Amino acid sequence: MKKKWYDVILQIGKPYIYLGMFIVVVVPFLAKCEMQTYETDISKTMYEKIESIYKYNQKNADSEMAILFAFDYGPSTTPENDPMVYSVLRHIFLREIPLLVWAPYVPYLDIAETRLNRIAKEYKAIYGKDYVFLGLAYPVDAYMISTGSDFRPLFNTDYYGNDVYSIPLLSKYYSYDNLGLVVSITSTSMPLFWLQYANALFDQEISVGTTAVSAADFYPFVSSGQFQGMLAGLKGAAEYEQMVERLENKIINKDIKVYLSDLYRDIDTSQINKKYFEPKFGAEEIQVAINRRSQARRGMSSQFGAHIYVIILILFGNLGYYFKNKESNKTTVTKAR
Amino acid sequence: MGFISTVFWPTIAVILSLTVYSFLWKDNFLYKVAEHLFIGVTVGYTIGSAWNQIIIPKLVEPVIRNFSDGKYLLAFWLIIGGVLGMFYFSRFSEKTSWLSRYPIAITVGFYAGYSIVPIWISYVSKQFHATILNPAGEPMLNFKLFNVFFSNPTYANLLKALNGPLIVIGVIIVLIYFFFSFKNDNFIIKTSRTPALVYLMLGFGGAFGYTFMARISLFIGRMNFIFSDWIGLIKNSL
Amino acid sequence: MSLWKRRLPLICTIVFGIMGFILQLVPAFKSFLDIQNQWMTILFGFAIVIGVASLTKYHFKKIRQKPEERIFSYITFSSLIVMAVATLFGMKAETGIFNALYKNLFDYVYVPLDATIFSLLAFYITSAAFRAFKASSWLSTLLLFAGGIVMLGRVAFGPLMVFGELTQWIMSVPTVAAMRGIKIGIGLGMMATSIKIILGIERSFLGGE
Numbered sequence: 001m002k003k004k005w006y007d008v009i010l011q012i013g014k015p016y017i018y019l020g021m022f023i024v025v026v027v028p029f030l031a032k033c034e035m036q037t038y039e040t041d042i043s044k045t046m047y048e049k050i051e052s053i054y055k056y057n058q059k060n061a062d063s064e065m066a067i068l069f070a071f072d073y074g075p076s077t078t079p080e081n082d083p084m085v086y087s088v089l090r091h092i093f094l095r096e097i098p099l100l101v102w103a104p105y106v107p108y109l110d111i112a113e114t115r116l117n118r119i120a121k122e123y124k125a126i127y128g129k130d131y132v133f134l135g136l137a138y139p140v141d142a143y144m145i146s147t148g149s150d151f152r153p154l155f156n157t158d159y160y161g162n163d164v165y166s167i168p169l170l171s172k173y174y175s176y177d178n179l180g181l182v183v184s185i186t187s188t189s190m191p192l193f194w195l196q197y198a199n200a201l202f203d204q205e206i207s208v209g210t211t212a213v214s215a216a217d218f219y220p221f222v223s224s225g226q227f228q229g230m231l232a233g234l235k236g237a238a239e240y241e242q243m244v245e246r247l248e249n250k251i252i253n254k255d256i257k258v259y260l261s262d263l264y265r266d267i268d269t270s271q272i273n274k275k276y277f278e279p280k281f282g283a284e285e286i287q288v289a290i291n292r293r294s295q296a297r298r299g300m301s302s303q304f305g306a307h308i309y310v311i312i313l314i315l316f317g318n319l320g321y322y323f324k325n326k327e328s329n330k331t332t333v334t335k336a337r
Numbered sequence: 338m339g340f341i342s343t344v345f346w347p348t349i350a351v352i353l354s355l356t357v358y359s360f361l362w363k364d365n366f367l368y369k370v371a372e373h374l375f376i377g378v379t380v381g382y383t384i385g386s387a388w389n390q391i392i393i394p395k396l397v398e399p400v401i402r403n404f405s406d407g408k409y410l411l412a413f414w415l416i417i418g419g420v421l422g423m424f425y426f427s428r429f430s431e432k433t434s435w436l437s438r439y440p441i442a443i444t445v446g447f448y449a450g451y452s453i454v455p456i457w458i459s460y461v462s463k464q465f466h467a468t469i470l471n472p473a474g475e476p477m478l479n480f481k482l483f484n485v486f487f488s489n490p491t492y493a494n495l496l497k498a499l500n501g502p503l504i505v506i507g508v509i510i511v512l513i514y515f516f517f518s519f520k521n522d523n524f525i526i527k528t529s530r531t532p533a534l535v536y537l538m539l540g541f542g543g544a545f546g547y548t549f550m551a552r553i554s555l556f557i558g559r560m561n562f563i564f565s566d567w568i569g570l571i572k573n574s575l
Numbered sequence: 576m577s578l579w580k581r582r583l584p585l586i587c588t589i590v591f592g593i594m595g596f597i598l599q600l601v602p603a604f605k606s607f608l609d610i611q612n613q614w615m616t617i618l619f620g621f622a623i624v625i626g627v628a629s630l631t632k633y634h635f636k637k638i639r640q641k642p643e644e645r646i647f648s649y650i651t652f653s654s655l656i657v658m659a660v661a662t663l664f665g666m667k668a669e670t671g672i673f674n675a676l677y678k679n680l681f682d683y684v685y686v687p688l689d690a691t692i693f694s695l696l697a698f699y700i701t702s703a704a705f706r707a708f709k710a711s712s713w714l715s716t717l718l719l720f721a722g723g724i725v726m727l728g729r730v731a732f733g734p735l736m737v738f739g740e741l742t743q744w745i746m747s748v749p750t751v752a753a754m755r756g757i758k759i760g761i762g763l764g765m766m767a768t769s770i771k772i773i774l775g776i777e778r779s780f781l782g783g784e
Contacts, residue, residue: 017705018361018698025557029564037732038739075686076693079558080551106386107379110681136390139619141448142612149605154613156394156402161667192459200458201599212551212729216544219746220755223504225472226463233547234554235729275669284573291565299557304730306553306697311723313705318719321709346683353684357691361698373647375688377654380630382685383623384655385662385677391620399613411610418614422621428628437625438584438781440618445780446588447615449772450595456769460762464755500748507752508759515760538714540753542721543745549700549722550729556697559690 004327006320017313024305033301034294036242042222043239046207046229047091053180054095065180066098066173068147070137070194071112072186077211078111083237083296084185084209085115087244093123094244094251097180098169099131104140104190113159121277122289124263128167135159140190144197150174160275176202181228185209191218191227199226209236234303237296245293256293260286344574351567354559396422468508477501507536585775592773658685721745 050067057064069089073081092099103112116133125131134155137143146154152164152174164170173179182204184191191208198204205228210218212233221227231240252259260281269279281289353371360368396419403412421443427436471477482498514533517526598608634648658680665677710716727735728742771777 012705014702015362017702021556021698021701025553025560026564029557029560035730035732037730038736040743075689077555078686078690079561079694080554082558106383106390107685109386109390111686135394138391139444139615141451142615142619145451146609146612149609153609154616156398195459196452196455200455200463212547212554215547216540216746216750217754217758219751220464220467220758223472223747223751223755224463224467226459226467233550233729234557235550295561299554299561300730302557302560303550303553306557306701307550307726307730310549310701310704311726313701314708314719314723317705317708318710346679350683350687354687354691357688357695360695369647370650371688372692373650374654374684375692376630377651378658378680378685378688380627381655381658381660382662382681384627384659386666387620387623388663389666391616391623395613395616395620414610414614415617418617419621422618425621425624426628428625429632435580438580439587440621442584442587442781443591444615444618444622446590446592446773447595447611449588449769450592450597451599453596453766453769453773454599456762456765460758460765464759464762468755496744500744503748504752504755507749508755511753511756512759515756534714535717536749536753536756538718539721539745539749542718542723543725543742543750545718545722546725546729546742549704549726552694552697552700555690555694559687559694562687562690 004324006323006327009316009320010324020309020313021306024309025302028301028305029298032298034297035238035300035304036297037235037238037300039239039242040236042230042232043236043243044229045222046209046231047240047243049181049205049207049228050088050091050095050097053097056180057095057097063178064098065178066100066169067092068179068182069099069101070182070184070186070190071101071103071108071115072184072188072190073111073211074105074107074187075111077187079299080211080234080237081185081187081209082115083234083241083299084231086119086292086295087237087240088183088185088209088231089116089119090122090248091240091244093119093125093130094247096130098173099125100134100169100173100179101131102134102137102143104137104143106136106138109136109159117277121279122260122263127273127276128162128169130169132167132169133159134164140193141197144193145201147174147176147179147198148202176204179204182206183209185231186214187211189214191221195221195226209240234296234299238300241294241296256290257286260289344570347567347570351563354563468505471501477505506532511536581781584781585778588781589773589775592769596773721749 053065053067069092071085089099101112101116103109113133116131120127120131127133134151135158137154143151143154152170155164157163158167158170176198182194182198184194184206186208187210191206191210191214194204194206194208199206206226207228207230208218208222209231210233212235215230215232215236218227218230222230231237248256263281264279272279353374356367356371359365396415400412400415400419403409403415421440424436424439427433467477469477479498479501482494482501486494486498510529510533513526513529514537517523521527594611598604598611630651634651638645638648657676661673661677661680665671665673665675668674708719708722710719724738725742725745728738728740728745731737731739731742768777772780
């Protein structure tokens with residue numbers, strides 16, 4: 001029997017579907033397309049929240065608020081979470097808000113350490129004075145609860161083994177009392193723990209950057225104001241990237257390439273502890289830093305291709321299914337006669 | 338030599354990634370090797386890092402410090418924690434594995450007790466509160482917004498007036514749907530079933546769209562590694 | 576029901592459960608709560624052993640029972656040992672061969688494998704969407720439409736912006752209502768389970784006899 005057109009469509013082999021997906025993702029990549037995206041209210045809320053902490057700190061120099069940044073994601077979701085981390089950290093360092101960082105599981109630690117120091121280096125942030133990496137907060141429940149009073153006895157030392165009581169930043173910031181915001185960038189249900197322990201018990205404000213998988217789950221909490229804004233998936237990251245880029249252009253006001261290559265040129269780098277980062281920028285590193293500034297937006301162009309591709313696939317699948325059904329109904333009716 | 342040292346490990350990463358993708362064509366020996374390598378490396382990493390990040394800094398060092406500070410009772414309490422934790426090792430043998438019930442019982446019990454009130458606040462009371470008042474403190478069933486719409490009939494004003502009531506109705510009927518999903522002839526329950534399903538289908542559809550986006554992002558990330566990081570590295574090193 | 580194997584663990588659950596509940600409610604016990612948190616960290620730290628134990632047991636069994644697949648179990652064990660040694664001696668070191676090995680194995684073996692295996696889902700979801708996402712009833716058609724609109728709306732620009740606005744509405748009105756109903760249900764369910772645990776009614780987490 002001759003195959004009908006819909007049979008051909010419905011029987012396309014998996015490898016061909018996969019090959020199509022590969023092509024639509026890779027081509028925009030190789031063509032170096034970069035996509036501007038519209039900015040949603042929930043991303044703007046998060047941006048404005050961090051701006052409000054900056055404004056508060058400007059007015060109250062002696063009682064500044066800090067941000068606790070939780071690296072709640074592991075290696076498997078770095079493509080979605082990394083661009084969020086980069087742009088939010090850049091925002092925090094640009095606004096010189098004191099920053100505390102922790103990670104709840106062991107595999108997240110190395111991810112957190114490299115990303116934190118990478119961005120700190122771009123803004124000449126000093127470890128212990130501008131930011132601290134506390135290290136592992138496992139089990140996270142215990143750490144969230146103890147931050148209600150003082151988290152230092154639980155940590156004993158920071159990630160690098162420095163005594164927590166000897167770090168200048170931690171003499172001021174060790175509980176929710178002077179944390180303006182908790183930012184959780186995540187691929188897990190960690191924000192729900194933050195809700196239960198930090199928000200419900202201590203009225204701590206929380207902002208979330210999540211993989212798109214969990215975003216729908218978190219919408220009720222954004223809408224109720226329990227989360228102060230949310231970055232949802234790669235698009236959320238791309239939106240934040242745009243907002244921070246505008247801010248960075250305003251504050252730094254010169255070409256990023258020039259800014260980075262001049263950053264450590266005329267200062268005495270012997271005072272900077274090289275344990276955290278090497279205080280100089282090579283040409284290759286500058287290029288990577290510039291690429292990083294548009295990582296999410298470059299991804300969005302491939303994302304566009306993939307979404308259109310799948311919508312077309314679904315459409316063809318349904319058309320084939322519809323005509324096949326129609327045909328088989330017709331045959332049954334004829335046979336019945 | 339310099340070329341090899343900078344390119345060697347990233348190339349291993351690319352080869353491993355491609356090996357994993359070979360599974361898409363069909364299951365094969367190389368994919369299985371990569372899969373088992375991954376399991377081994379993950380567990381090895383967990384063992385090493387648990388020692389470095391938990392056992393030493395959270396148990397050994399605090400016990401030593403508390404002893405030297407003269408806080409014997411506290412040190413002793415931490416040691417009891419350590420001993421109870423070691424009961425997990427009983428899992429290696431079928432005969433002794435019941436010992437691991439002790440640490441499990443304690444942790445599950447403690448956090449179950451601790452989390453009752455926080456769960457009530459964050460999942461139930463604040464969510465109900467938000468169904469009555471929005472974060473700005475205005476009522477969700479704000480009929481004045483309809484007056485605004487009638488005096489200035491635009492789409493935006495219509496949506497503004499409708500959104501609050503739509504959420505309130507949606508939450509109520511979805512709750513009714515879940516709590517009375519068994520066969521029930523009550524008029525309200527019967528008639529609210531279809532609209533509840535409409536809400537749920539729209540919600541799940543949205544969730545599917547987001548999930549699809551997330552999965553594609555992961556693949557884009559890997560392609561980014563191969564086509565921009567790795568190829569860039571090769572170009573620069575050559 | 577034996578005392579040591581079942582009754583005593585159950586008593587531990589009840590005692591610590593009630594302790595947790597009281598520590599949460601009574602602020603006067605704050606300093607004890609801090610100590611208790613420190614204690615729980617240690618207990619949790621050892622829980623990792625469970626994963627290691629079940630994996631080792633599984634592969635030992637496989638080596639014994641399936642000789643043709645033995646090679647994979649050897650690969651698992653040898654990579655486990657190499658990574659464990661590299662992490663044990665290299666994680667805290669700042670230089671040296673173990674540190675270099677640890678860093679490279681983490682960055683170029685562990686991370687890419689984890690990310691790539693997870694990214695296979697991109698292909699599966701595409702193929703599943705093509706084969707299974709069918710408009711067979713009016714409710715599934717609705718799901719299909721919502722999914723399609725959101726997919727388009729999340730990458731919208733220029734003339735497609737109408738989908739962007741529709742997406743924002745779908746996510747902030749029907750999705751919020753549906754998910755909120757589900758979340759309230761989950762919250763009540765979690766509370767009920769917690770109460771059952773601390774009263775000793777729910778015992779399944781202790782395993783069989």
